[in-house]
Amino acid sequence: DIQMTQSPSSLSASVGDRVTITCRASQSISTYLNWYQQKPGKAPKLLIYAASSLQSGVPSRFSGSGSGTDFTLTISSLQPEDFATYYCQQTYSMPPITFGQGTRLEIK
Amino acid sequence: EVQLVESGGGLVQPGGSLRLSCAASGFTFSSYDMHWVRQLTGKGLEWVSAIGTAGDTYYPGSVKGRFTISRENAKNSLYLQMNSLRAGDTAVYYCARASQSSSGWDFDYWGQGTLVTVSS
Numbered sequence: 199d200i201q202m203t204q205s206p207s208s209l210s211a212s213v214g215d216r217v218t219i220t221c222r223a224s225q226s227i228s229t230y231l232n233w234y235q236q237k238p239g240k241a242p243k244l245l246i247y248a249a250s251s252l253q254s255g256v257p258s259r260f261s262g263s264g265s266g267t268d269f270t271l272t273i274s275s276l277q278p279e280d281f282a283t284y285y286c287q288q289t290y291s292m293p294p295i296t297f298g299q300g301t302r303l304e305i306k
Numbered sequence: 307e308v309q310l311v312e313s314g315g316g317l318v319q320p321g322g323s324l325r326l327s328c329a330a331s332g333f334t335f336s337s338y339d340m341h342w343v344r345q346l347t348g349k350g351l352e353w354v355s356a357i358g359t360a361g362d363t364y365y366p367g368s369v370k371g372r373f374t375i376s377r378e379n380a381k382n383s384l385y386l387q388m389n390s391l392r393a394g395d396t397a398v399y400y401c402a403r404a405s406q407s408s409s410g411w412d413f414d415y416w417g418q419g420t421l422v423t424v425s426s
Contacts, residue, residue, distance in 0.1 A: 241400055242351065242400075242416055244414050292353075292356070
């Protein structure tokens with residue numbers, strides 16, 4: 199199974215900050231990497247697919263990059279509604295599809 | 307508008323069975339792969355199963371042999387039959403639509419989730 203490791207596990211930041219979350223795969227997954235945002239009590243929401251493609255309707259302050267084993271999700275200027283938990287997901291090798299453990303983004 | 311609505315969750319004893327349903331609307335259900343994903347309380351996301359448009363099915367080792375995913379295209383419905391349930395299966399279960407991109411699949415629509423509690 200491909201293991202996905204996110205860092206950091208939690209992060210405190212302020213409105214307006216630039217934030218980067220990292221996801222590392224245990225083996226190369228090309229660009230078969232997606233990012234999701236989840237708010238408490240809600241279903242996950244797709245933000246970025248294929249490592250760097252912005253899902254329709256998602257603000258342009260979100261961006262993704264990377265290929266192979268190392269990927270990043272960047273929020274260029276944090277907004278109040280961005281405080282949530284973020285997950286990466288690989289679909290390169292299934293079964294199983296695997297997710298990172300999540301990064302909780304909190305208000306400083 | 308794409309909608310996915312899960313139902314069928316509840317309290318079940320260890321060793322028991324439960325069948326989850328996911329009603330889809332707003333898109334051509336038969337044209338999409340569908341998945342189940344679960345989330346233990348306060349924990350991360352775990353992929354549970356997938357079914358392709360041709361009815362091919364996939365499972366992780368943790369549920370293989372206990373869970374069965376199926377679909378009924380005429381009713382725009384997805385199902386998850388869960389047998390031999392354990393306390394560790396307690397979670398919110400989400401159905402999700404898979405959309406194919408240049409690099410694999412992504413889950414572009416999710417239901418609101420249904421809670422399954424396995425306890426005596």
